[in-house]
Amino acid sequence: MLDYFQRLGASALGMFERLGRGSVFFVNILLSLPSVIIRPRLLISQIHSVGVLSFALIVISGLFVGMVLALQGFYTLSDFGAEGMLGVMVAASLIRELGPVVAALLFAGRAGSALTAEIGLMKATEQLSGMEMMAVDPVARIMAPRFLAGLISMPILATLFSAVGVLGGYFIGVGLLGIDEGGYWSQRHAKIDCDQDVINGDQ
Amino acid sequence: MDIQRGKVTAIMGPSGTGKTTLLKLIGGQLRPTAGTVEVDGQNIHQLRHKELYQLRKKMGMLFQSGALLTDITVFDNVAFPLREHTKLPESMIRHLVLMKLHAVGLRGARDLMPSELSGGMARRVALARAIALDPMMIMYDEPFTGQDPISMGVLVQLIRLLNDALGLTSIVVSHDVKETCAIADYVYLVSAGKVVEHGSPEQLARSDSEWSQQFMHGMADGPVPFHYEAQEYAKDLLGLET
Numbered sequence: 001m002l003d004y005f006q007r008l009g010a011s012a013l014g015m016f017e018r019l020g021r022g023s024v025f026f027v028n029i030l031l032s033l034p035s036v037i038i039r040p041r042l043l044i045s046q047i048h049s050v051g052v053l054s055f056a057l058i059v060i061s062g063l064f065v066g067m068v069l070a071l072q073g074f075y076t077l078s079d080f081g082a083e084g085m086l087g088v089m090v091a092a093s094l095i096r097e098l099g100p101v102v103a104a105l106l107f108a109g110r111a112g113s114a115l116t117a118e119i120g121l122m123k124a125t126e127q128l129s130g131m132e133m134m135a136v137d138p139v140a141r142i143m144a145p146r147f148l149a150g151l152i153s154m155p156i157l158a159t160l161f162s163a164v165g166v167l168g169g170y171f172i173g174v175g176l177l178g179i180d181e182g183g184y185w186s187q188r189h190a191k192i193d194c195d196q197d198v199i200n201g202d203q
Numbered sequence: 204m205d206i207q208r209g210k211v212t213a214i215m216g217p218s219g220t221g222k223t224t225l226l227k228l229i230g231g232q233l234r235p236t237a238g239t240v241e242v243d244g245q246n247i248h249q250l251r252h253k254e255l256y257q258l259r260k261k262m263g264m265l266f267q268s269g270a271l272l273t274d275i276t277v278f279d280n281v282a283f284p285l286r287e288h289t290k291l292p293e294s295m296i297r298h299l300v301l302m303k304l305h306a307v308g309l310r311g312a313r314d315l316m317p318s319e320l321s322g323g324m325a326r327r328v329a330l331a332r333a334i335a336l337d338p339m340m341i342m343y344d345e346p347f348t349g350q351d352p353i354s355m356g357v358l359v360q361l362i363r364l365l366n367d368a369l370g371l372t373s374i375v376v377s378h379d380v381k382e383t384c385a386i387a388d389y390v391y392l393v394s395a396g397k398v399v400e401h402g403s404p405e406q407l408a409r410s411d412s413e414w415s416q417q418f419m420h421g422m423a424d425g426p427v428p429f430h431y432e433a434q435e436y437a438k439d440l441l442g443l444e445t
Contacts, residue, residue, distance in 0.1 A: 121273075130270030133230050134284045134332075135259035141287075 029147050032140035042145040050111045051153030057110050058103055062161035066090060066168030074177050087184035088191045090169035095197050099162035107154055115146055204391060204398060211366050211373040213383045216393035222376040226342045230264060231255050260288060263333030263341040269325035271317040278313040281332045303331040323354025340372040347379040359386055380419055
């Protein structure tokens with residue numbers, strides 16, 4: 001019985017220790033952000049590898065998600081004779097929910113795993129220790145530019161995802177299923193609002 | 204343990220006795236649980252982050268793997284500390300890098316990537332990088348491990364030459380007795396985290412201590428037994444529990 005509590009305590013302490021280490025690491029990254037902004041060369045190359053290289057994946061996935069939304073949405077809406085609302089449906093679900101979430105998942109899969117592998121390799125081959133001994137702080141030199149690059153790339157990629165998704169919905173809805181083109185765009189234009197839908201993600 | 208300025212000091216001992224840990228303590232990468240480490244009169248573990256990084260500019264370290272940055276060329280690797288810590292113009296950096304690479308004999312390899320280098324060459328490039336900022340002290344972590352005889356000879360010679368030519372203080376951690384004794388001025392023998400014996404290589408070779416004799420001459424049996432601790436052989440064969 002006492003054994004059980006001991007293990008429970010040890011695992012709780014371990015959890016808090018990891019949590020604390022993670023927080024300290026995060027604060028260190030935040031503290032070294034100014035040094036990244038002073039020397040943007042590193043940041044630019046990271047935005048390239050984190051953001052630009054995720055571009056194709058995001059665009060293709062966005063296109064197909066938009067197309068599927070339009071196709072399935074059309075079948076449901078046409079039962080009620082409301083095909084004209086297809087543009088709003090596609091745009092709203094992409095901009096409010098699916099766009100940022102799916103783009104973030106893809107981003108974590110593509111860029112996150114690449115970063116993990118890269119930094120893991122640097123750790124294993126002592127490159128990080130080596131940098132430390134050359135008086136170059138690895139947090140400022142390696143971690144902070146990657147963090148900031150992700151922070152900058154992610155909203156842009158989410159926007160792209162939604163935009164391409166709306167276009168994909170257009171190809172299916174207007175191109176294949178024969179919905180009125182003006183309705184697709186004007187309904188969307190009237191019902192989607194930057195303040196409410198993009199910033200708040202609200203109904 | 205005292206490490207003298209301008210000398211090559213060797214720290215030798217069996218694997219797993221804390222030699223590399225000792226270097227990491229000197230470099231301030233690890234904190235000691237007890238005791239102090241002083242470099243150039245400053246207690247490493249009481250320094251603030253910034254002061255520690257200032258002091259590290261005066262230290263060079265050669266890692267076992269070389270620890271070269273794998274995504275840039277040999278030239279950029281050696282230029283890395285110069286570009287990070289100085290505002291020298293590119294033409295000056297070029298001269299300095301070529302000078303350091305020439306010192307280790309790899310001026311012609313400047314456009315290669317680290318993955319194209321042999322183990323010995325990688326270590327020489329790492330050495331050129333370690334001396335790029337003209338440190339006062341340089342630490343070698345197992346510089347001879349896994350080298351062919353020629354690279355080994357080159358490294359042995361380089362360590363001695365650089366120490367004398369640049370007025371460095373060198374600390375060599377190794378368990379290659381012959382090579383290390385050839386260049387060391389003073390040797391510390393370490394076992395299980397403790398200094399067992401110290402003196403010049405000649406003194407240690409004539410040491411009375413059985414342990415030192417076994418280590419220095421690489422004997423299979425001695426105070427460090429050949430057999431891992433086990434019960435008596437006959438009993439073990441008969442399957443008797445002790």
